[in-house]
Each structure stands twice: as C-alpha cells, then as structure tokens.
Amino acid sequence: MTPLNITSYSTALFSTWINIEELGILLDAGDGISSALLQKSRKIKHVFISHADRDHVTGLLQLNQLNGREGFPKIYYPKHCGTFPAFRDFQNKFDPHIKGMEWNELVDQDQIEIRKDIYVQCLRNEHIKAPHDISKSLSFKLFQTKQKLKSEFTHISSKEIKALIDLKGRENIMEKIHTNFLSYSGDTPVDNYEKWDGSEILIHESTFLQDEGDSIIESKGNKHSKINEVLKMASEINIGQLILNHFSSRYKKNEIDNAIKKLCKVYHIKIPVRVIYPGQIHRDILNQPIINEL
Template identity: 65%
Template sequence: MSYNITAYSTALFSTWVNIEELNLLFDVGDGVSSGLLQKARKIKHVFISHPDRDHITGLPQFVQLNAREGFPKIHYPKDAGSFPAMNNFLKQFDPHVIACEWIPIEDRERIEIKKNIQVEALRNEHVQCPVGVHKSLSYKVFEIKQKLKPEFQTKTKREIQEIVATHGRDFITYKTEKNILSFSGDTPIDTYSKWDGSEILIHEATFLKTEGDAQFESKGNKHSMLDKVLKMVSEINVNQLILTHFSSRYHKKEIDAAVLKLIKTYGIQIPVHVVYPGEIKRDILNASPINE
C-alpha cells in the first residue's frame, strides 16, 4: 500500500508528520492545523516523541479544532510532565476538549490504531534519563496478519470450517507482522537493528557534520548527524527513506549536496526523500526522490 505522507520538520521550530491512510500523526509542532486544514479532522491517533516545544506547540489549536468523543487520542512518553500540565491547562482554557484522551505510554508498549495496525513505542536517547524512565520515544508501525498454516492450505472450505469449529481459528493460523513505517523522533544513532526491516523510515538528520556542529550538539539533547544516518541505512534493510529535522542554518542546495555525496559514498540504492527546513512537503512518496 502507498501512503500519503505530509510533513513539516525544521529543527528548533516545528515538526509534524501525517500519514493520511492510517489517520495517524507523529508530533504536533506549530502550524500543523493550518498545514493540514480539514485533513487534520481525520486524525484519530497522535504519537508524540518528546516534550521539546517544537514538537508540541501545535497541540492547543489541533485539540481545540478536532476534539470529539474519544478522539483524538494523544499518546505521549509517560514520564514527561509537560503533557499532564498541558492537558490540565487546555481543559480549563477550552472545556470542550475534555472529550479527547491523553494516554501515557512507555518503551515496547503497543497500541492498536486500526484493525491489524499497531504502533510500538521504543525508547531513544535524545533525552538523557535512567532506564525505566520514559521521556523520549521513537515509533514503529506494524501491519499484523493471520495466515493459514501450510498443513491446512490443501483443505477444502468445509474441512477448514469443521477444524475451526473443533479447535478454534488460532489452531490453523499463524501471525505475521510487517514493519510498514518507522518514525525516529529526535534521537542520536544507536542500534542499527532498531530500524532494520522498515519499509519506510522517517529519520531525523539535524546536522550535516559541518564545522561547529559537534560543539553545538554537545550542549543539549542528542540528535543525529546526516552521515551517520546514511551509513546506517546503507547497512540495513530499508525500502524508502525520508530525512527530516534539518537545522535551519543549512540552505536547500547545501543539504542536497551533502545528501547526494553521502548517497554515492555509501552506495545507497533506495529512494531518499528530503523534507527541507521551512517547507511543507506533501504526498512525499509520490514525489521524485533526491536520488532519482
């Protein structure tokens, strides 16, 4: 299935990513409501990576416009205190938003967002905190299917029905899952295997590794360097890559040159898409990749 993905992502200012067919939004940075307009109403589940302001300041407008009974469901890292504080404020500021749900989640927790579609939270190291404390998360989306076991594939429909009536459907099927999409949130590169097998990987690449980047990075929460992201992608199985969260210090041509150089260096063959600072990119996967 092809997904209509729309995103805005500029480090320090705003990040949000909408996957239309899944009624799913990752992060809620400033401008998400005006960027999506009526499409924002279709969103049922929001997964927020962490409480940095550039990832959450779109929440007041988004919730005010779209709150209805049981939706949207706002999933957030359970130990990040900004979210209960914002929830309490919004309920006083706009009382009707009480209808939406705020749900704390933690590492390895899975949430079903549609039939056969689950989102799994994964701890990352953007925010330094002890193991067991959850303040920054990445997310993976899985498609779950039940398939008929090989030994039953030659049975007739009537025989299958009789077996199910006696033993139950689980007796004749096995579960498969496919990692259809992954969203890194803000994170440094850590374990390559975390993203191995992602059909679509949306990964931050805040820095191009230019002079002064390392010094700037050392002062705050941890991010990814472009060269490390592309090196990782060259060594794992990913079908498509969307690069996000570039610093606004870089011009479009500078980003293009750096990405294309590293694609060649690491021999990357998959389509690579870039969300440039200050630009909303719509229907990303149907646009031409940078390495076409």
C-alpha cells in the first residue's frame, strides 16, 4: 500500500471521523468533516459508519448536501440501526434537490469491494449489547489483495510461467495474498485480541485513561476501551503501528501523553504510537511525531 494521507478528528461524545484520502474512504461521519476538508470532501466516495451514536453520524448531512450525486457517496451502515433509514428519509425531504446517495446495510463479516484490489471487511463488536445476529456496532478492516506466484513456481522464467498459465489456468499458478493494511475499531471495549493481529495500522478507540466511568458517555450502557487495556493488547499481538482516538474531552494533552508513555514502558511497546487528541484536527496523521520511544 502506498503511504496513506489520513486526516482525522475524534473526541468522545462530540465527533469522530477518519478520512483516507487516496482511497476516498471515510470511516465514521461525525460533525465537522466538510468544514475541515473543504473541497477535498468531494473525494469521499465510500462512507463506513460504525454505529448510530450521534458523534459518528451527524457530519453526513452536510457531506451529502455538498457532494451527493448519482451513486455517491456510497454510505454503509450497520443493518439494525433504525437511525439510518430515518436519516435517509429526513434528508430526502430536507434536501430534495440532492439525489443519488446510496445507502447500504452491513452485517458482521460483510466484505465490500472498494476497487479491484481493495476491500473492507466488517466485524461485529461489543460496543452495543445485542444478540449475535443483530448488527448495531461494527469495526472495519481494510485489505489489499495481490496476485503472487505460488512458491513452487518462483524459480522458473517468466516465459515458462506464461506457458504454464495458458496450460493450467492462472488460478493454479498464482495465489491471492490478502494484506490487512488498516483496521479501525470504532467504539468498542477491548475484547478479542486476535481480530487485530496482523494489522499494519490499527486505529483503536481509547476513551478513558483510568478505570473511572462517565455518566454521559456511558449513559446508554454502551461499552468503551481504557488505555491500559488497549496498550496491553497491542503488546501481545502483531501490529505495525497504533493510532489512538476517541479520548474523552476531560483529558488534557499532557495527561494523555504521560499515561501512554508510562504504559508503553510497562508493556515494552516498540511500535510507533500516535494520538488523535480531543478537540484537534490531525492532518496527515501518519507523518506526525510519535509519542513513545522506540
């Protein structure tokens, strides 16, 4: 995957969105996307929304109003959230001149093709308590596929390979490699570590620095992650780099930095860790300084 230009804003309760410019993908659609991205918001073609909490959806109204056109943006949402059909119907009345947005339902394990070699996989998470066959809160994993010669053919010439493909068929000579180049947790408690194993970039929520709760953020009983749990998990699985988001607005930058630095030492974390601080728009986050010492 070529280096990605990722711009993001994320503060629990207020707004969360993550824009991956090269791919035209927006992960969550909180308030302020259009005003932060200006004309670049036009490049957004695929909007994946993790769940229906208002801090993840309300930016869609203006994004659609400015950019809705035949077939775009394509909006994907968890199937069992009643918010989205209501939102669609409201927008059709509110902005009747805007047409063409596509609204698509998602359930656990769905795979959506973005381009021939890139797809998004949906994964159910435990943010909202719901029976197993009900999709109300999802995480997303982005994959790139590449065709690669099967290992038994790597030593032969390209001319011979071409002949073999003609003879036996491409599928018997080549294999498809799936690379999980980015994963996004959405809002979720830390649960199953393995689902993030092998992510080149993991963007994970980390709402709380300590064990304390928050009566507003947790008012609906929805579950979130604590920094200690996220960094412990990161130390026990194989990921390339970590971006932490969705902090509560109660924390100041230096409190967040100190907590992360301390825990990175405790858990011997040797991968780059970056932070999307509450109240700040982060542009090109992968080129921002890291927090921890490698």
